[in-house]
Amino acid sequence: MEKNLRELFCEAEAAKEEMMETWKFLVNRDCGSGNKAGVDQVGRDIKAVLEPLGFKVRFHEYEKVGNMLVAEYGDMSKPFIVLTGHMDTVFADGTAAKRPFTVVNGRVTGPGCLDMKGGVTILLYAVKFLTGAGYDRYPLKIILAGDEEVGHNQSNAGNDYLAEAKGAVMGFNLETGFMDNGIVVERKGCCRFEWDFQGVGAHAGNNPEDGRSAVQEMCHKAIDMEGLTDFEEGTTVNVGVISGGTVANAVPEHAHCIVDVRFRSEKGLNRIIDSFKKIASRQYIPDTKTTCRLTTRIEAMERLDSSLELFNRANDIAVKNGLPEMKAIAVGGGSDSAYLTKAGIPTLCALGVRGQFNHTEREWAVEDSLIEREKLLLALLMKL
Numbered sequence: 417m418e419k420n421l422r423e424l425f426c427e428a429e430a431a432k433e434e435m436m437e438t439w440k441f442l443v444n445r446d447c448g449s450g451n452k453a454g455v456d457q458v459g460r461d462i463k464a465v466l467e468p469l470g471f472k473v474r475f476h477e478y479e480k481v482g483n484m485l486v487a488e489y490g491d492m493s494k495p496f497i498v499l500t501g502h503m504d505t506v507f508a509d510g511t512a513a514k515r516p517f518t519v520v521n522g523r524v525t526g527p528g529c530l531d532m533k534g535g536v537t538i539l540l541y542a543v544k545f546l547t548g549a550g551y552d553r554y555p556l557k558i559i560l561a562g563d564e565e566v567g568h569n570q571s572n573a574g575n576d577y578l579a580e581a582k583g584a585v586m587g588f589n590l591e592t593g594f595m596d597n598g599i600v601v602e603r604k605g606c607c608r609f610e611w612d613f614q615g616v617g618a619h620a621g622n623n624p625e626d627g628r629s630a631v632q633e634m635c636h637k638a639i640d641m642e643g644l645t646d647f648e649e650g651t652t653v654n655v656g657v658i659s660g661g662t663v664a665n666a667v668p669e670h671a672h673c674i675v676d677v678r679f680r681s682e683k684g685l686n687r688i689i690d691s692f693k694k695i696a697s698r699q700y701i702p703d704t705k706t707t708c709r710l711t712t713r714i715e716a717m718e719r720l721d722s723s724l725e726l727f728n729r730a731n732d733i734a735v736k737n738g739l740p741e742m743k744a745i746a747v748g749g750g751s752d753s754a755y756l757t758k759a760g761i762p763t764l765c766a767l768g769v770r771g772q773f774n775h776t777e778r779e780w781a782v783e784d785s786l787i788e789r790e791k792l793l794l795a796l797l798m799k800l
């Protein structure tokens with residue numbers, strides 16, 4: 417290694433203007449998860465940046481959503497580091513033209529400026545500076561998903577992610593950074609279940625005894641479901657939406673509910689799935705029928721002891737090198753770091769630019785956090 421960390425810090429400071437231009441370039445384009453062409457174009461642009469640095473770049477191609485970019489540097493048969501994030505945003509086509517990349521009083525706005533074009537910029541420049549300095553401490557693998565914001569529901573990206581992550585010694589996700597310098601070591605997973613209850617309709621006045629109320633069946637089962645919440649385990653069940661019946665003077669033939677389940681561990685989720693099966697097969701009201709189906713599943717980033725150890729080492733390195741002290745946090749929202757921890761890889765998430773209000777029009781990022789977080793990533797890659 418020819419350059420030391422101080423020299424790389426200076427290089428990052430000197431490149432600020434160029435980095436701001438890249439950040440702007442990435443924000444000023446429509447690449448919502450629904451815009452496959454837009455996301456794929458971002459992938460090609462990033463490929464064009466990485467190849468001249470010596471990365472081998474390939475894509476996992478999907479029919480309906482943005483492709484996943486995978487770029488490798490060094491001898492991948494050795495333990496490697498994963499640098500990761502996503503290229504898609506939650507914003508509709510036309511947003512980039514309507515409210516483009518803007519900097520006012522140190523605040524950056526524009527679609528995906530925080531989530532997570534700033535992080536992608538940091539990632540690209542870190543590997544640029546490091547490869548330029550002859551970095552050879554670890555092989556590097558960059559994984560950038562094209563459909564993170566829709567939870568890989570219409571692609572095989574989740575499985576591809578797991579397969580690509582195998583063999584990594586640690587992972588860094590350049591996701592949305594937190595204002596208070598929290599670094600995420602745990603994220604809850606989220607599942608959604610839709611329940612249908614079929615009863616037997618009857619006139620409420622003439623022959624109620626012939627009726628079998630789907631609403632009553634649902635009410636019993638909604639209470640059973642919520643009873644499964646275990647705050648200590650970190651598993652919660654919320655029957656968030658209910659509907660049923662058509663008129664007040666009929667025994668309701670149908671009922672329906674939508675249930676949100678949050679979980680800290682796969683073990684917790686599996687407990688709920690097993691219990692839901694039992695609840696579905698149970699009958700409070702004779703002749704009723706219940707069906708339950710899982711419609712959405714976002715994996716949990718499980719808290720690994722090795723992630724906490726990695727955090728402690730990372731924090732020491734940050735402080736020793738004049739960067740702000742960090743704190744390890746657990747949050748509710750998901751990210752692709754879940755696939756890294758699922759593969760048992762110690763992972764730090766939310767290393768991107770700091771800011772607030774992602775997924776909304778109020779989204780903004782701290783301009784100065786671009787260089788601050790660039791230095792942090794450089795320090796981690798040079799010292800861990």
Ligand SMILES: [Zn+2]
Pocket residue numbers: 502531532564591592
């Ligand atoms: Zn994100």
